[in-house]
Amino acid sequence: MTLVYVLILAALGHHSFAAEFDGNKPLTLKGVVTKVEWQSPHIWIYVDVKEPDGKITPWQCEGGAPNALTRQGWTRATFTIGGEVTIEGWQAKDGTHTCNAKSWALADGRRVLAGSSAESAK
């Protein structure tokens, strides 16, 4: 448990969550991964989200640093293109389909805290 806590703390930093994202607008997105950017300073996962009316909306979500996620056992290959992912996070203040992920969950049940910059603002 301590180790997990340390890992989460170690994943913070770099830019302001409070300035960019709205902590009062939590969201849960379920979508299909279309692109993975596994690079510093933060990973970005692009997903197509199916709306209730069948319309597809592309979203982009930011997570923790690749090094911090790697230490938690996650790699680029953990996210498969075409695979399903459920993201809990917060939407950008600018209203675009951009989010800051608190956690990623895969269809097989694996889940990781994103180690996003939001953690530092909470």
Add this chain to the structure above:
Amino acid sequence: MKGLLLLVAILAQAAALQQPDGPAPRAADGKADLSGVWNKALVQNTAKAVEPLPFTPDGLKAFNDVWNHIDPTSRCIFPGVPRVNTSPYPMQIVQTPDKVIFLYEYMHNFRVIYTDGRTHRPLWEPSLLGDSIGHWEGDTLVIDTVKLTDRTWLDDHGDRHSDQLHVIERWRRMSANKLHYEETIDDPKFYTKPWTVGWDIPLAPKDWVVMEYACTDNNKDLYDGHLQNGPLDGSLRDGTAIGKPAPPRR
């Protein structure tokens, strides 16, 4: 006698269980060896323990002006000294008889601190990491840094410093698994007197190595224009920073 030895052995074992940590290892030259990978955690508000800070008028103005600026590290500018020590992610220390080398994962910064008795360089333009020299006081490595620019911030809270900043770091390995860090902020332009803060840094798990953190690789928040002004911890500035810390955002 045998019984006494057995008792001593049992007590020693119990002590070992209580303190699996052990004493600080020694280098070949007898000094405490700081070498290792240390799990340096993020410290957002480094000044918290000594607030309210002894601001000069210029210092208070700079502190309250943070909401008019993007944090320099968000644009991938080096955290600088001393913020490099309180930024997230591990660091490795490599100690030799005449120098101590700091390898920071965050932004791939490194510092070579000579402990061979040399003095500050006469020709050195102000820079992000400044000009550092070290010396040993017993088992404590003392690093003195000058020639720093005012382009960096002290921490995620938006604590500020001027170009008159002089930093004294004190690094001491308290035990095999624990490093103690202390920084003194001596900046007569922004603070009426020096202030000192410190905390422990744990040794990283055995299999950890310093990894890549190339900030400019894909700084999408910058490229897409998402970055906005303010300190990374979201703390506000109400202009009354003397007497109480900045209020939390929520």
